[in-house]
Amino acid sequence: MDNIFVLPVLQQYLVYAPLHDFGALVDHRVVQRIHDGLLGLGVTGAGEVSKLVHFLRSGAMPAPVPKSGELAPAFLGLIPTRDCNLSCEYCGFVSAADANGAMDLALARDAVDWYLGLVCRSGAQSAEVHFFGGEPFCAPGVVEFAVHFARLRAASRDCSVRFEVATNGVFDEDRCRWVADSLDSVILSLDGPPDIQDQLRHHKDGRGTSETVSRSARILSQGPAKLSIRVCVIAETVESMPEIAAWLCREFRPVSICFEPLQPSQWSQAAGLRPPDPWAFSLRFIQAADILDAHGAEPVYAAADVRARRVTFCPVGQDVTIVSPDGSVGACYLLERDWAARGMDLRLGKVAGGSMSLDPEAVAAARGLNVWNRRQCARCFCKWHCAGGCHVNHLPSSAPGDYDRLCIQTRLIALRHILKAMQRDDLISSLLLSPKALERAALQASDGIIDMGREP
Amino acid sequence: VSQAGLPNYRCSPTILWIKDADQTILIDTDDGASWSMTGAEAVIWDLFTLSHTADRVAAVLRLLLGHTSEEAWRTLRAVIQVWEQAGILRPTVGDRYG
Numbered sequence: 001m002d003n004i005f006v007l008p009v010l011q012q013y014l015v016y017a018p019l020h021d022f023g024a025l026v027d028h029r030v031v032q033r034i035h036d037g038l039l040g041l042g043v044t045g046a047g048e049v050s051k052l053v054h055f056l057r058s059g060a061m062p063a064p065v066p067k068s069g070e071l072a073p074a075f076l077g078l079i080p081t082r083d084c085n086l087s088c089e090y091c092g093f094v095s096a097a098d099a100n101g102a103m104d105l106a107l108a109r110d111a112v113d114w115y116l117g118l119v120c121r122s123g124a125q126s127a128e129v130h131f132f133g134g135e136p137f138c139a140p141g142v143v144e145f146a147v148h149f150a151r152l153r154a155a156s157r158d159c160s161v162r163f164e165v166a167t168n169g170v171f172d173e174d175r176c177r178w179v180a181d182s183l184d185s186v187i188l189s190l191d192g193p194p195d196i197q198d199q200l201r202h203h204k205d206g207r208g209t210s211e212t213v214s215r216s217a218r219i220l221s222q223g224p225a226k227l228s229i230r231v232c233v234i235a236e237t238v239e240s241m242p243e244i245a246a247w248l249c250r251e252f253r254p255v256s257i258c259f260e261p262l263q264p265s266q267w268s269q270a271a272g273l274r275p276p277d278p279w280a281f282s283l284r285f286i287q288a289a290d291i292l293d294a295h296g297a298e299p300v301y302a303a304a305d306v307r308a309r310r311v312t313f314c315p316v317g318q319d320v321t322i323v324s325p326d327g328s329v330g331a332c333y334l335l336e337r338d339w340a341a342r343g344m345d346l347r348l349g350k351v352a353g354g355s356m357s358l359d360p361e362a363v364a365a366a367r368g369l370n371v372w373n374r375r376q377c378a379r380c381f382c383k384w385h386c387a388g389g390c391h392v393n394h395l396p397s398s399a400p401g402d403y404d405r406l407c408i409q410t411r412l413i414a415l416r417h418i419l420k421a422m423q424r425d426d427l428i429s430s431l432l433l434s435p436k437a438l439e440r441a442a443l444q445a446s447d448g449i450i451d452m453g454r455e456p
Numbered sequence: 457v458s459q460a461g462l463p464n465y466r467c468s469p470t471i472l473w474i475k476d477a478d479q480t481i482l483i484d485t486d487d488g489a490s491w492s493m494t495g496a497e498a499v500i501w502d503l504f505t506l507s508h509t510a511d512r513v514a515a516v517l518r519l520l521l522g523h524t525s526e527e528a529w530r531t532l533r534a535v536i537q538v539w540e541q542a543g544i545l546r547p548t549v550g551d552r553y554g
Contacts, residue, residue, distance in 0.1 A: 105519050141516075144506065148499045149520050151477065155495070160477060178506055181475045224476075 001038055003063065004056055005381035005447035006031055007415065008440050010430055015449070016418060018309060018384050019060040023418055024052070025427070035452050064311045064384060066370045067319050071363060075128035075164075076115040077315065077322030077333055078108060080142035082134040086168055087204040090232065092267030102139035103325040107351055108146045111323045113153060114356040120157045127154060131165040132322065132333040139325075140175060147182055166230075168201065169216035170209050176216045180223025187228050187258075188217060192244040196237055200273075214251065221253035228256045228300070234268075238276035241284035242291055249295035256298035259285055261409065263393050278405035282412035282442075283432060289416065303386035303406065304413035306421070311370035313387045316346065319363065327351045329358065331366040332392060339392045346392075376400050379446035386410045401445030411442045462510040463547035465536065471544050473501070482544060491544065496521060500535050504545065510536075 007014045013031040016023045026034070030049060036042035037053035081102045084091075112129065119127045129150055136143050147163055154161040164185040169176070179186060190213050191200050198208025220227040229248055233241060241259060248257055262268055262275040289299035303313060312318060316331045323329050331346040332339060339346050346366065349358035371377050374388040376398050388394065389406055396404045403411070419428050431437055467473075470486045480498040482491040493501055499520060503513045510532065518528035539545035 105516075109519055144503070145516060145519070148502065148516070152495060152499070152520060155478070162477075174506060178502075182502070 001450050002378070002448065003060065003384070004038065004449045005379075006035075006449045006452055007381060007444065007447055008437070009415070009419070009427055010434065010437050012427075014415070014418065016381050016447075017056055017060070018306070018381070019063060020056060021061070022055070022059075023422055025422070025424065031449075031452070035449050038449060061309070064309050066311050066317060066367045066372065068367070070122065071118065071319050071358070072122060073115065073118070073320050074315065074318040075130050075320055076111065077130050077132055077320055078103065078111060078136075078142070078146055079132050079134070079322065079324050079333065080108070080136045080139035080146075081325055082335075083138040084133060084135040084168070085138055085170055085203070086135065086201060086209065088201045089271045090200065090234065090262055090265070090268040090273050092265050101325060103142045103323070105142065105145045106354075107323070107325075107327055108142055109149050110354050111321075111351050111356065112146055112150045114351070115321070116150065116153050116157060116159065116161070120159055125159050127159055127161040129161060129163050131163070131167075133166065135168050135170070136165055137167055137171045137175060137179075140171075144178075168209070169213040169220075170203075171212075171216065173215065173219065176219045177223070180220050180225050183225045185226045185228065186220055187230050188213070188220065189230050189232070190214075190217060190248070191232050192237060192240065193247050196240070196244070200232070200234070217252045217254075227252065227254045228258060229254045230258045230260060232262055233259050233276050233281060234262045235274040235276050238280045238284055241281075242287040245288035245291045245299075249292065249297055254297050256300045257288075257292055258300035258302060259288065260302070261406075275405065278408040279412075279435075279438070282409050282416075282438075285409075285413055286416045286428065286432060289420075301409065301413045303389050303410040304382065304417060306385050306414050306417045308387075309384045310387050311372060311384075312391075313389050314391065316391050317367050317369045319367070321348060321356075321358070323351055329356065331362075331369075334392055342392055342395065344392065376402065379448040379451060380407070380411070381447040382407075382410050382414045385414055401443075403443060408442050412438060415441055462533070462536070464509050465504050465545050466507075466548045467501075467505060468544050468546055473505070475502070484544070489542075491542070496531060497535055500532065 003017060003019045005016045007016065009025065012025045012027060014023060014025055015031060015034060033049045034053060037049065038056060116127055129146060131143055150161045162184040165183055166187040169188045191197050194210035197210040197213065201209050203209060231244060245257060248254060261281055262273060264275055285301055292299040315322065320331065321329050322333050327350050328347060329349045329351060331348055348362045348366065349356065369391045371383050371387040376396055377383045377388050379400050394406050396407055416428055470484050471482050472485055473480055473482045480493045480501055500513055503516060514528045514532050517523060517531060518525055536545060
């Protein structure tokens with residue numbers, strides 16, 4: 001019952017049961033009968049509703065649970081350097097004080113060796129290494145070395161390894177071809193056509209990056225690595241999201257485009273940049289998604305991935321070990337100052353003297369950061385998809401139904417994805433024309449069918 | 457010229473190569489000859505295509521393979537000799553790879 005939800009969709013109701021992989025649009029009489037049947041309040045009788053109630057009572061997959069037992073990282077994260085070659089308007093991710101040079105190659109070797117040993121001992125035959133920054137290719141030798149070492153080591157252990165990198169794409173053509181040929185997945189930050197990109201993502205001397213990044217995106221479009229483009233959306237660009245989507249699909253061949261709203265920071269505020277209005281972001285995302293679908297590129301808003309059934313949104317809680325250039329190991333790739341400012345300690349241990357040492361209590365604490373411990377998510381239909389979002393930057397009110405802008409976006413976009421999967425594009429279009437209906441769906445305090453009144 | 461007396465190298469301009477997770481395949485567009493490289497050979501090829509010097513390649517090999525510096529140079533020299541004879545790698549001075 002806790003995982004069966006009801007959302008008003010114009011004149012109908014969406015009965016959504018993510019753990020049954022089930023969704024249905026019904027009228028208010030049917031939803032009432034389902035509610036009563038599930039609570040044993042009435043006789044559902046024979047027929048479809050009765051069958052549905054029986055299915056909803058019995059047919060669920062197990063609810064996702066936090067990690068337990070032996071450490072089993074979803075992937076190994078390496079931060080080759082915290083340095084960056086750009087000075088984006090909204091980014092204070094790395095200041096000179098935080099950048100502390102490149103990771104020593106021996107450190108990268110020890111981290112990869114430890115991780116692959118763990119993977120192989122667990123009996124798994126595939127491993128993943130993700131590179132974060134700063135800009136990872138400010139330390140290209142570390143990325144090269146880690147890729148080569150991991151491939152050689154994995155091959156000797158009959159294991160495969162895949163590589164992913166998040167990059168700004170500001171590198172030369174030779175490097176770009178190497179990336180396209182050597183890695184499996186590239187997350188490229190590119191905020192839109194030259195006027196937007198050059199305003200927001202520029203060199204430290206103010207020169208724009210659109211020419212170089214576009215060249216990189218073209219090369220990456222032709223290589224075997226999967227290209228995903230990450231677009232940071234601000235208040236000033238939110239209305240252009242459909243045009244940005246169309247431009248990116250015209251110019252490049254991404255497998256997906258991820259739109260992420262600006263995460264406010266002292267730097268973005270100093271630059272006078274604001275996050276987009278959540279309603280505008282959702283509407284424009286949905287319009288952009290249709291354009292992307294038509295081009296065969298997947299529209300992504302990470303928190304609204306309705307295919308996911310998870311207890312945590314990000315690496316935190318998935319046993320991911322992220323190794324910094326100084327050898328410290330954390331559960332999160334954000335800077336320590338960011339999570340420490342929220343009173344969190346996401347340190348897990350250290351790589352030193354050729355070996356990895358992790359604090360079991362710290363691992364247990366990271367595992368405890370999951371949606372089971374987010375009371376405000378308990379009755380939200382997105383709970384198993386967004387899992388509460390970023391543990392550091394998404395700190396909504398603790399009251400269920402007190403949705404912040406990230407919740408509103410997630411709920412509206414997830415609803416779109418569900419209706420799309422049900423091939424109800426007509427309802428999506430109608431919803432977009434009805435702000436009141438959107439508000440009704442997005443701001444419903446509890447989606448749990450268990451909380452539904454007699455007169456929904 | 458490297459510390460070990462080796463020049464820098466670039467691949468022959470007639471060579472095309474393609475990589476996957478398991479191997480690197482080279483094809484000479486002049487005569488259709490082909491080579492498949494795996495393991496340390498594939499790494500060495502990759503590093504030369506990125507314009508690294510022989511010194512740099514040897515240093516990486518040492519760490520990658522757990523070799524002494526001497527062993528790493530021995531491995532590198534042996535591979536280079538074979539490739540030079542096959543015409544897929546050429547010494548160069550101050551030039552970028554082809």
